[in-house]
Amino acid sequence: MHSPPTSRRPARLWVVTILDMLIGLLVVAFIAFLSTSERVPNDAKPAFADTVPAVVLASLLIVFSVLALAGRSWARRALLIVATLHFGSIILQNALPLLGLSESISPTRKLTTNVIRNSISLGINWWALTSSVTLAFFAPKLPPSAGA
Numbered sequence: 001m002h003s004p005p006t007s008r009r010p011a012r013l014w015v016v017t018i019l020d021m022l023i024g025l026l027v028v029a030f031i032a033f034l035s036t037s038e039r040v041p042n043d044a045k046p047a048f049a050d051t052v053p054a055v056v057l058a059s060l061l062i063v064f065s066v067l068a069l070a071g072r073s074w075a076r077r078a079l080l081i082v083a084t085l086h087f088g089s090i091i092l093q094n095a096l097p098l099l100g101l102s103e104s105i106s107p108t109r110k111l112t113t114n115v116i117r118n119s120i121s122l123g124i125n126w127w128a129l130t131s132s133v134t135l136a137f138f139a140p141k142l143p144p145s146a147g148a
Contacts, residue, residue, distance in 0.1 A: 009069065010137055016128035017065040020083060023121070024065070027058035057086045068129075073138040080129045087122035091115055 031051050034040055060082045067075030094114040097104035104111060128134060 008137075009071070010128075010131070010133045012128040012131060013069065013134050013137065016125055017069040017079070019121070020061050020065040020079065020125070023086075024058040024061035028055055028062075031055055031058075053089075057082060057089070061086055071138070073140075076129055076134070076138050080125065083125040083129075084122065087118045087125070090118045091122070094118070 031046065031054055034044070034046055035048075035051060061079070064075045064079035064082055068079045091114075094106075094111045096102040097106070098108065098111050098115065
């Protein structure tokens, strides 16, 4: 006998969405702190145009994580795209100086660590959001057939 399919949220979906929400909140909080704090010298404050893409991506990471956790199939795809853009852009920003294609004042060890950490975050998102368990959770739920 086959047991009926479960509609429980996979643990990997919980983990990835909570991590993405926390990362998004940290990014927004950090940018708000940098932009508004009197402790940060004006020379070190980011320009408004530089913060907008980061805040938008971080906010979308939060919103789509909540919606994916709520079971919206389209939000799972949107979260995958936003996570790829968010973590991919950070990987690119840190990899370019390592490849000698741009300058950075950060030490090589820190850049390498950032590339690895964000690659892991991106990999976890792809693994969790494209796994067969997660896809089964987001599959359209068909009502039981009358003849079965």
